Amino acid sequence: MQIRNIAIIAHVDHGKTTLVDNIIRSSKVFRDNQEAGELIMDSNDLEKERGITIFSKNMSVVYKDVKINVIDTPGHADFGGEVERVLKMADGVILLVDAFEGPMPQTRFVLQKALQLNLHPIVVINKVDKPNCRPDEVHDAVFELFFNLDATEEQLNFPTYYGSGKNGWFNDSLTPTDNILPLMDGILKHVPEPKIQEGTLQMQITSLDYSSFLGRIAIGKVARGIIKENQPFSLVQADGSIKKQRIRELYVFEGMGKRKVTEVYPGDLCAVVGVEGFNIGDTIADFENPEALPIISVDEPTMSMLFSINNSPFFGKDGKFVTSRHLRDRLMKETEKNLALRVKDTDSADSFLVYGRGILHLGVLIETMRREGYELTVGQPQVLVKEIDGHKNEPYESLVVDVPEEFASKVIDLVTRRKGELHVMETKGEMQHLEFEIPSRGLIGLRTNMLTATAGEAVMAHRFLDYKPWKGPIPGRNNGVMLAKEAGSTTAYSLDKLQDRGFFFVDPGEDVYAGMIIGENNKPGDLIVNPNEGKKLTNHRASGSDAATSIAPKTLLTLEECMEYIQQDECIEVTPNFIRMRKVILDEHERNRIAKSMKSEA
Known part of the structure; x- marks a missing residue:
């Protein structure tokens, strides 16, 4: 039987996994009466919730007596290590591009890897059913991208297909059909059979x-x-x-x-x-005459975090795996299959330094461990600094932001404050397309601020560029936090009285402990408050006669938002059912003593 090996590459959310669904359905892998669902290949719980692919996966279909091995790859830069490896198994790639957004930073990253490996590309322009899409302009932009990446004459002569994965059609023109068979025929025609060399295994x-x-x-x-x-x-x-x-x-x-x-x-x-x-x-x-193939190189990690055992007063209440041995074994097991991850021991037996490709990469690991029943404490993400020719260098990333025109100035202001430089500014339809070069440190905490400033309209994407000279200090969070004074259960009475000081991360009736972050202060500097105080009742006052308390609901932060929110002296307590932020040193007097001694040393 003839074979074709093809990988599907694209930027996040351009429709890779939906295309794989269509290939599966068109080749009748499932019986007609079998319920397959959507995004069949994203089988992991986290992938289903976030709607992204994290792990590359293999499947195969038989079409016209040819076996087609399909490899679905992740689109996020943080999982670039996955993409680089699996492209080695393919002989051709389907480059999927959104008909409105066009080529994005991650498209460039994965395409560059594919062209270096001399793979045969097929370009598929997806989502042509969307309003204000621009397939012809996107086709020209893809050609320009190929040219900029030094594609060969043969690679520049790529075939193009148009279609809509959601509506289940792809064709070599913009005329809708009712199936994806033109694309399947294109795979057989344009992707070569695997090159087979003579020799031993x-x-x-x-x-x-x-x-x-x-x-x-x-x-x-x-x-x-x-x-x-x-x-x-x-x-x-x-x-x-x-x-x-x-x-x-x-x-x-x-x-x-x-x-x-x-x-x-x-x-x-x-x-x-x-x-x-x-x-x-x-x-x-071969057993007798072994010959090795060239080693696969994977991009180095750019960020590190300190993983420790949970040492808060609520230790062991929630999780099954709480000791440092559990934590170490789990992290070592992860390095076996997660290539871009590194784990190092520290001076303390209870803490480990974990290196990864970015906040999402480390966040997915923490979230997976939390669901498996682990309790742990993680510190603030730190970028890795390298010494090159006696100078301090840090990782830089290329940041692309698409935003409605009226918010463009706010975005530029936000990024430049974090030491970013604007390189490209152009109009795409009603959107402004901005490209920056920014230190990786500047990206930590940027997404939340940007979504707030642009009323949730900004679309952000970034990828690692290179190590460049250190840019100096970058401003962090402006406001301080509110800390619980003592352990107890929060009361509506206390939270109501404290509302003018800021907003809360807890609701009434939640258990807190001294040193736990329960809200954000309106002003710089930390504020220690008592959220557990009940209302004093006398003979003259009934408990319900006062005006009913009206408390704003708590602000819910996701794990990644917490990782971007905390400062150097803070950490996150992660357990199967709770994510709490806290100070590394819980005791107020101890914190003040250390702060004084650091000032006197300085």
Whole structure:
């Protein structure tokens, strides 16, 4: 059977996973009476809630007697490590672009990787049914992007398809059809068969799966030779060391699942059970004459956070896994499959430094652990600083903001205050398109401020550029916070009386402890308040005769918003049911003593 290997790449929210749904439906993977639902490939709970793809996934369909292996990739820059690896398994890519937004920063990032690997591109302009879309302008912008990325003559001659994933049609013209078969024919026509070289077995491990029954499963494309069940092989590792092992079981991708086979021919993707101690990028090679494939390089982490055990007064009330051993084992397990993550021990046995690609990357890890029953404390995200030629350098990102024209000046003001520089300003329909270069530090906390300033209209996207010289201090949060004075349960009476001081992150009847952040102060500087005081009752006053208290509902912050909100002396307590912000040092006198000693040293 002939094979085609194709990866689907795009910016966030341009419709990759919806396109995969259409491919699945068009090739009748599900029976007609079987309920498949939407966004079939986003199987993880977090992916379904956020509507984004976090982990790349494989599936295959058979169309006109040709097996098409489809790889769905994440669109967020924070998961760039996933994209780079899995593109190694493909021979062609479908570049999906929104008919209104056009190419975005992440489109550029993933396309550059695909062109460097010499993959054959097919451009699909999606969402042409949207009002004010501009497919012809977007097509020209995509061509310009290819040209800027030094595409070859052959790559510049890419085929283009138009359509609407939501309405289930794609065609090589703007005429709507009632299916996506023109695109399926295009895949067979424009994506080459895998190149098969002569020689002994070679397969690079580009991805991994985990099964509690089978253990770690290595996934990759067989580059040459035939791989068979029970075959002895050499595992060539990144440092050049070679381990002799034997293959236990082999699986190929079929539909949404896997099918067990006895041998896999070159060019096909397969999952191998029985490889021990492997890392992504290692090569499964011939037993007698092992030859390694070039190592996969993954972008370095740009941000770190301190993960510690939960040491608040509410320790152990909520989670199942609370000790430092639990925390360490879970983080080490994560590094096995999350390539862009690094974990380092610190001087304290209870704390670990975790390095990642950005706030979303680390936020997804914390959220996953919280749902598994872990309790932990995480500190403020810090960018990684490098010493280059004796100068202090920090990571910079390219930031793109699309915003209605009347808010453009506010956005420029916000970004420039955080040491960003405006490089491009152009009009796209009714929107203003702004491109900045900004230190990664400046992005922390920017999204919330920007959405407030633009009435929620701004669309932000950013990607890592390079390390450049340190830009100096960046202003943080302007206002102080309100801290609980002592442990207890908040009362409506107290919160009502404190409302003119700021807004709250807690409702009446919630348990708090001393040093916990319960709200934001209207002014700079922290304010210690007592939210637990009840109303004093006398013979003359009945409890309900006063004017009823009217308290504004609490401000709910998501985990990522908390990570962007906290300052250096604050941290977040994360448990399965609660996310609380607090001071690192809970005792007020201890905080004052340390602040005084730091002043005297300075």
